[in-house]
Amino acid sequence: MVRKSSITSMFAGSPVKPLQQHMEKVCECAALLPEFFRAIAATDYEKAEEIQKLISKLETEADDFKHTLRMNLPNTLFMPMPREQILDIVRHQDKIANISKDIAGIVIGRKAELPEPISVLFIAFVQSAVDAANQAKTAINQLDELVETGFRGRETTLVMDMISELDDLEHESDKIERRLRHALFSIENDYPPLNMMFLYRAIDWIGKLADVSQRVGARLQMLLAK
Numbered sequence: 001m002v003r004k005s006s007i008t009s010m011f012a013g014s015p016v017k018p019l020q021q022h023m024e025k026v027c028e029c030a031a032l033l034p035e036f037f038r039a040i041a042a043t044d045y046e047k048a049e050e051i052q053k054l055i056s057k058l059e060t061e062a063d064d065f066k067h068t069l070r071m072n073l074p075n076t077l078f079m080p081m082p083r084e085q086i087l088d089i090v091r092h093q094d095k096i097a098n099i100s101k102d103i104a105g106i107v108i109g110r111k112a113e114l115p116e117p118i119s120v121l122f123i124a125f126v127q128s129a130v131d132a133a134n135q136a137k138t139a140i141n142q143l144d145e146l147v148e149t150g151f152r153g154r155e156t157t158l159v160m161d162m163i164s165e166l167d168d169l170e171h172e173s174d175k176i177e178r179r180l181r182h183a184l185f186s187i188e189n190d191y192p193p194l195n196m197m198f199l200y201r202a203i204d205w206i207g208k209l210a211d212v213s214q215r216v217g218a219r220l221q222m223l224l225a226k
Helices: 004-008 016-031 033-041 045-072 083-110 116-140 143-148 154-190 193-225
Strands: none
Touching: 016 033, 016 045, 016 083, 016 116, 016 143, 033 045, 033 083, 033 116, 045 083, 083 116, 083 193, 116 154, 116 193, 143 154, 143 193, 154 193
């Protein structure tokens, strides 16, 4: 568990570093999902459960960051960003960890099988969502420079390009999702209906992971627009 005192000590002035630390932690949750689904595809449920428990632990640590960040965020006009916008970014970042935990929990709870005909495409879909989350993290990690330049100049253009790339990654994830749904539909009669139901539900959540990562970028874009 993350020690709250270590987070509180970051609040010497700017909330940027705690925001970045929170984003780092939530992306650690998402980053474990491809390995989790590779274990599911290999029917290695013992390994999958170990990964699921680690995701849950990291999500709890992300919650520690979130709660301490909120409690220590000054209600002042002298912060580099509006308080409400910081809290909005934190809220969307937090969803990355929550969704990652939910995805792993749904699948391991039923010991769902990942059919071999779709396993490669399914894991590629998971990776595409993780790539979107990591791109959002890359953009958030530029906040230091944005604050230093007053959200102006070349650094702003660089971050806007990162957000544009994030949009592209989310759209690519949507394309893979459509292909995956079609592939799953074509084989669903060959597998237990309950297993198919849980796979469709997992696909929904993985799609949301890419969507919410894009929303983190959209909130950052709103900061740049002011």
